[in-house]
Amino acid sequence: DAGVIQSPRHEVTEMGQEVTLRCKPISGHDYLFWYRQTMMRGLELLIYFNNNVPIDDSGMPEDRFSAKMPNASFSTLKIQPSEPRDSAVYFCASSLIRQLYTGELFFGEGSRLTVL
């Protein structure tokens, strides 16, 4: 049974470049979350979707960040233009409403972004 799949696993880019991170949630899950992990701030919730609709994007740091979920099996997190302070590990997680009540999220392995 495939878990949450993220790509790329590692990305190194230069400041000013556009970065696109991708996520395929577990089939049938109706919630999708994007988290960012840094040493300074830990794991922060950036945005989450329910049935492909963004519900809360208050964690998105600024307008350079955008996220979309065009269908139930795919989501992207885009940073344009990227800056060195965006360097972090970005996690995608998905869940079913039933599992959400128990607090269980299913995480991908993360995308490690380095912006030079």
Add this chain to the structure above:
Amino acid sequence: AQSVSQHNHHVILSEAASLELGCNYSYGGTVNLFWYVQYPGQHLQLLLKYFSGDPLVKGIKGFEAEFIKSKFSFNLRKPSVQWSDTAEYFCAVSPGNNAGNMLTFGGGTRLMVKP
């Protein structure tokens, strides 16, 4: 808004040593509490959770955590660690009426167990 503090960023133990990882949260109302673990090269996974009832919660692999309401704490413990427990551990909290979609994580504690 809730917040979570994990004061130990790095912990190094020898096998068979006892483990206690601290977690303190701040939130004025009822909370749900969680510990997630990320083993090297793997994704985060739920280790244990507390919603209500017995404040001592037992999870997988011999881990347990105790909710002490008066101290706003949910420390993770294991009596005797193994090399395979090497991982990063995250404490998380959510408001009592909203378990999963408003999870707030702590900064994580990286545990290394020496064989």
